[in-house]
Amino acid sequence: MREISLDRLRTLVAIADRGSFVEAARALNLAAPTVSLHITELEDRIGAPLLSRKRGHIKPTVIGEALVERARRLLDDAEQALDDVQRQVQGLEGRARLGASTGVIAHLLPQALEVLRQQHPGIDTQIAVLASEETLSRLVDGTLDIGIVALPQPAVAGLVIKPWRRDPVMAFVPTHWKSPARITPEWLAAQPLILNDSSTRLSRQTTEWFAAGGQHPVARIQLNYNDAIKSLVAAGYGAALLPHEASAPSQDQRIAMRPLRPALWRRLGMAYRAGHVERSTQHVLDVLWALRLA
Template sequence: MREISLDRLRTLVAIADYGSFAAAAQLLHLAPPTVSLHIAELESRIGAPLLSRKRGNVRPSPIGEALVARARRLLVEVEATLDDVSRQVQGLAGRVRLGASTGAIAHLLPQAIAQLRDSHPEIDVQIAVLTSQETLARLAQGTLDVGLVALPQSAAAGLSIRPWRKDPVMAFLPADWKLPARITPSWLATQPLILNDANTRLSRLTSEWFAQGGYRPTARIELNYNDAIKSLVAAGYGATLLPHEAGAPQSDARIAMRPLRPALWRELGITHRAGQVERATQHVLDALWKLKAR
């Protein structure tokens, strides 16, 4: 079955609006024979006359009226679709799929989202809570556009992975404990601990930090949700090690923060598919790079 060209429908609507082939040709910047050809092709495709000519006035036939009504709706929908796509191409709108851990989502990502809403309110960022390895896998599969991952990471074919932030890991402790000025592995290993889930990069960093002092303590509980960990610290359940970003909100008054000795850092990177980046994705990347720690 032959398809009906949008150009032919546009010609039919123009004739219906202006009442003549000549006016339609002028409006559409077509030669008059081309307008006649468009209508002849449509009538051949439909199998019935679409226009009637009386006293120099061209009007749609009853079948033509039905087709004109449908054509108007179709052309409006096509124009709206093309406008939406054009806005995405220009980076004015679009959807960006982002993967990050709960640690990054808790404080860093909301800052980027707020900045993005001010500058590009029609960009929809869809966030998935993922481990770094899950994020990298989904980027490689094409089901994510941007990821925030713990560093270091091995090079991955087709992906760009660049350092983003380096934030200190601090000890978060119940404020009513008797605390030293700096927290060492030997002191903290004797305390009840609330640590990150063993599958996380932070858990591995924490284990390595304790191992420097020859310790391998067992946590009372392991979680992968920093706010829940802090709530347990505030309740006096135990102490923890968590990253602390500059400008992060003050912790609960029941929580004391202390620096570590030796110091420990959490490094994050930004990753996306290598090559040309869509403009909406680039705007998200720009908002994240503004949060790069100095």
């Protein structure tokens, strides 16, 4: 069954509005025979007359009026669809799906989301709490657009992974403890510890940091939520090793933050698919990039 072209429907509506083939042709920038052909094709497709000519004035028939009414809605919907897509192409609207760890979501993403709200209110940023490996996997299969991942990562075909931030890992200890100015693996291993879950990159980094000092401590508890870890430190339950962002809010007065010796860093990267990047995704990438030194 042949489909009805929007161009044919647009011609019918133009004639119904102007009551003239000639005026419709002029409004649509078409030749008069083309306008006549459009109506002939529509009437052949419908199987009934769509226009009547009385006293030199052209009006839709009953069938024609029904089709004109539907045609107006279809044409409006088509224009709206094109406008919506154009706004996405221009980056005025759209969606960006982002995956990151709880620590990044808690302390870094809110700054980016605030900037996006002000500068690009039409972009819907959807966030998923994911480990780095799953983030990269979902970028590859197309269910994410941007990922914040721990570095280093092996190269992944089809993805761009570039360094984003380097934040120092610090010792967070209860204030009432008598702690040295710089924390060594030997001193910290002798304290009760609250460490990150063994599935995280930070856990592997801290294990290597202790091992380099000949230490292999066992944590009192392992968690994968940095704010919960800090709450336990504040309560005096133990000490922790956590990254510290320069823009993070002030610490609880019950927590003392000490640098490590040797120093340890948490490195993060931005990951996204290589090739064409949609404008909405690029806006989010640009805002995140601006936070690389924050």
